[in-house]
Amino acid sequence: MLLMMVASTTGLTGPFLLRAIIDKALPRHDLRLLVWLVAGMVVVAFLSAAIGACQVILSSRIGQAILHDLRVRLYSHLQSLSLRFFTGARVGEVQSRIASDIDGL
Numbered sequence: 001m002l003l004m005m006v007a008s009t010t011g012l013t014g015p016f017l018l019r020a021i022i023d024k025a026l027p028r029h030d031l032r033l034l035v036w037l038v039a040g041m042v043v044v045a046f047l048s049a050a051i052g053a054c055q056v057i058l059s060s061r062i063g064q065a066i067l068h069d070l071r072v073r074l075y076s077h078l079q080s081l082s083l084r085f086f087t088g089a090r091v092g093e094v095q096s097r098i099a100s101d102i103d104g105l
Contacts, residue, residue: 003058007051010044017041071102 017040025034078094086094 003051003054007048007055010048010051013044014041014048017044067102067105070105074098074102 017037021034021037021041024030025037075098078098
């Protein structure tokens with residue numbers, strides 16, 4: 001939640017900094033303010049990139065954890081099935097189907 005709020009704030013900060021450059025620093029020929037505002041835009045860009053990377057890592061970890069839980073539950077279910085199921089079905093086909101279906105997710 002905090003990460004999303006910081007991402008939203010950094011996304012909104014860039015246009016305000018650009019507006020300040022165009023409306024204040026350039027018309028007044030204030031080089032000091034211009035440097036500070038441009039530095040702020042660079043910091044915001046780096047912060048935005050870092051937040052994007054954190055979001056990708058977080059969503060990847062959550063997705064992998066869900067798939068791991070799904071695999072564990074599926075294999076435990078397969079182990080609880082009767083032997084009659086496995087005599088009627090080809091084991092390689094079941095294993096291949098499980099692997100391809102989970103990888104498809």
